[in-house]
Amino acid sequence: MNIHQISVFLENRTGQLAEITALLAKEHVDIRALSIAETADYGLARMIVDDSYKASSILLQHGDILSMTPVYAVQVPDRPGGLTELLQILAEVHVDVEYMYSLFTHDTDNAYMVMRVSDEAKFLGALGDRQIKVMTKDELGLK
Amino acid sequence: MGNYYQKEIETMPQEQLRALQDQRLVAQVKHVWDNVPYYRKKMEEKGVTPADIQGVADLYKLPFLSKDDLREAYPYGLLAVPKKDCVRIHSTSGTTGKRVVAFYTQHDIDLWDDCCARAIVAAGGTSEDVCHIAYGFGLFTGGAGLNGGSHKVGCLTLPMSSGNTDRQLQFMEDLGSTILCCTPSYAAYLAESIHERGLQDRIHLKAGIFGAEAWSEDMRHDIENKLGIKAYDIYGLTETSGPGVAFECAEQTGMHINEDHFIAEIIDPDTGEVLPEGSKGELVFTAITKQAFPLLRYRTRDICVLTRKPCSCGRTHVKMSKPMGRSDDMLIIRGINVFPSQIETVLLQQGYTANYQIIVDRVNNSDTFEVLVEMNPEMFSDSLAKITAAEKELVSALKAMLGIAAKVKLVTPKSITRSEGKAVRVIDKRKI
Ligand SMILES: [Zn+2]
Numbered sequence: 063m064n065i066h067q068i069s070v071f072l073e074n075r076t077g078q079l080a081e082i083t084a085l086l087a088k089e090h091v092d093i094r095a096l097s098i099a100e101t102a103d104y105g106l107a108r109m110i111v112d113d114s115y116k117a118s119s120i121l122l123q124h125g126d127i128l129s130m131t132p133v134y135a136v137q138v139p140d141r142p143g144g145l146t147e148l149l150q151i152l153a154e155v156h157v158d159v160e161y162m163y164s165l166f167t168h169d170t171d172n173a174y175m176v177m178r179v180s181d182e183a184k185f186l187g188a189l190g191d192r193q194i195k196v197m198t199k200d201e202l203g204l205k
Numbered sequence: 206m207g208n209y210y211q212k213e214i215e216t217m218p219q220e221q222l223r224a225l226q227d228q229r230l231v232a233q234v235k236h237v238w239d240n241v242p243y244y245r246k247k248m249e250e251k252g253v254t255p256a257d258i259q260g261v262a263d264l265y266k267l268p269f270l271s272k273d274d275l276r277e278a279y280p281y282g283l284l285a286v287p288k289k290d291c292v293r294i295h296s297t298s299g300t301t302g303k304r305v306v307a308f309y310t311q312h313d314i315d316l317w318d319d320c321c322a323r324a325i326v327a328a329g330g331t332s333e334d335v336c337h338i339a340y341g342f343g344l345f346t347g348g349a350g351l352n353g354g355s356h357k358v359g360c361l362t363l364p365m366s367s368g369n370t371d372r373q374l375q376f377m378e379d380l381g382s383t384i385l386c387c388t389p390s391y392a393a394y395l396a397e398s399i400h401e402r403g404l405q406d407r408i409h410l411k412a413g414i415f416g417a418e419a420w421s422e423d424m425r426h427d428i429e430n431k432l433g434i435k436a437y438d439i440y441g442l443t444e445t446s447g448p449g450v451a452f453e454c455a456e457q458t459g460m461h462i463n464e465d466h467f468i469a470e471i472i473d474p475d476t477g478e479v480l481p482e483g484s485k486g487e488l489v490f491t492a493i494t495k496q497a498f499p500l501l502r503y504r505t506r507d508i509c510v511l512t513r514k515p516c517s518c519g520r521t522h523v524k525m526s527k528p529m530g531r532s533d534d535m536l537i538i539r540g541i542n543v544f545p546s547q548i549e550t551v552l553l554q555q556g557y558t559a560n561y562q563i564i565v566d567r568v569n570n571s572d573t574f575e576v577l578v579e580m581n582p583e584m585f586s587d588s589l590a591k592i593t594a595a596e597k598e599l600v601s602a603l604k605a606m607l608g609i610a611a612k613v614k615l616v617t618p619k620s621i622t623r624s625e626g627k628a629v630r631v632i633d634k635r636k637i
Binding site for chain 2: 067069071073074078099100101103104105106108125126127128129131160178
């Protein structure tokens with residue numbers, strides 16, 4: 063049910079992210095979500111791409127340091143309060159969100175949040191009880 | 206007992222070796238007095254003549270030579286034979302000022318090659334071996350020295366020079382290299398590349414001879430494990446010929462100095478006073494067989510310890526410890542002595558690679574001290590908190606080792622500059 067996220071180490075250097083996205087673009091890898099976490103000196107780019115194995119081999123070849131992490135893409139109603147409901151549910155069952163960001167993909171009624179949580183079993187249980195949809199790779203068109 | 210290239214001389218009883226040194230020193234002092242006006246003047250200023258030097262016991266009477274002398278006498282001021290008798294030069298990759306140029310007669314090269322051959326044989330080399338030389342060739346002595354030594358041993362010699370990793374690995378695999386000679390940082394880099402490409406099973410190295418830069422025991426273990434070899438240290442400097450002045454035997458507890466060619470002393474770097482065996486101080490060499498460029502009492506700036514304790518390999522020549530630092534490359538940062546090798550030790554202990562760069566600068570009359578450290582797959586995490594925690598741990602380990610705080614900057618792998626196969630470890634931007 064989870065999807066693969068690629069995290070890439072970024073040093074504090076102008077243009078490194080552009081280099082990475084250009085490299086992926088050249089090989090026709092589509093970036094579906096991107097989030098940057100940083101300190102003053104370095105950071106990491108977390109991304110969801112349409113073909114994570116292809117993307118990771120391109121980046122390794124380029125000499126980047128990276129890791130693959132399982133994350134979840136959760137469907138959230140695209141209306142005021144939609145995200146709050148989801149976060150309240152997680153708070154009730156004591157699941158912490160380590161980080162989240164949104165997929166560029168979007169439909170008329172729903173947005174999709176990429177999430178990494180402290181307790182995956184509890185997380186999936188709570189969402190299942192409320193019939194909140196966790197998207198599969200196929201549904202998102204990811205390889 | 207080990208293997209020897211020149212058994213008789215390498216295992217000669219110490220008294221006999223000393224007598225040989227006495228005799229060669231007396232002749233060498235006369236050669237220099239007669240042919241090097243620059244040094245003769247220094248002797249005259251000290252009131253010493255060749256008659257005062259009857260043997261090694263009188264060595265302390267002679268004046269020192271330093272890198273400054275070499276720069277001052279550049280290019281021909283210390284040459285002791287007619288230029289027509291010289292067949293080659295080598296030159297150091299100096300960081301400041303003029304380069305240092307050293308001259309060789311064919312005889313000098315022959316003896317230098319012998320010294321390197323001793324190192325190769327001590328590392329287990331025979332004529333069955335394929336000796337892969339990835340030191341730089343050219344003005345740098347590394348390539349030429351090991352190349353000559355390898356020929357003497359009769360190894361199939363691969364004069365690869367440094368760089369072009371793809372070609373290095375291809376030849377290593379296709380020609381079955383068994384002995385790798387290069388700088389330790391390049392060996393570590395090649396080891397990494399071999400692992401990245403999953404070539405471990407197709408590489409058949411058994412030994413490595415690594416020198417020309419400082420490396421720690423931790424780095425040795427790292428290289429030995431990654432390449433599945435035994436890694437031997439080798440020592441030398443362009444001023445005294447090149448690599449092979451001293452080399453490690455299978456015991457790996459110090460490097461035997463080729464005492465039939467070089468007399469070693471340890472001095473107090475501040476006073477110039479000769480220190481007793483076992484003391485830590487600056488290493489000084491007197492070349493007693495060199496014809497073209499015979500430096501007497503040359504101050505290496507390397508800080509180390511000598512020992513004459515018997516060695517299990519059967520060699521009788523004195524052993525020098527791995528240099529613990531350099532009296533001139535030693536950095537003084539905010540008044541504290543910092544040796545780059547200390548930083549390397551901490552990095553390896555903390556799980557980082559030994560590829561680092563120190564940048565020192567002065568801002569508002571205060572020293573800034575930054576260490577660039579390469580991120581590696583083992584230390585990387587999807588969690589910024591984990592990376593930061595490891596970085597904090599590194600900062601405190603550095604502080605504990607050095608006594609001053611360094612700013613650590615994590616950088617992407619292989620982004621630290623290399624020149625002639627030597628990593629640039631220190632960039633000092635202070636104008637002092
Ligand atoms: Zn020995």
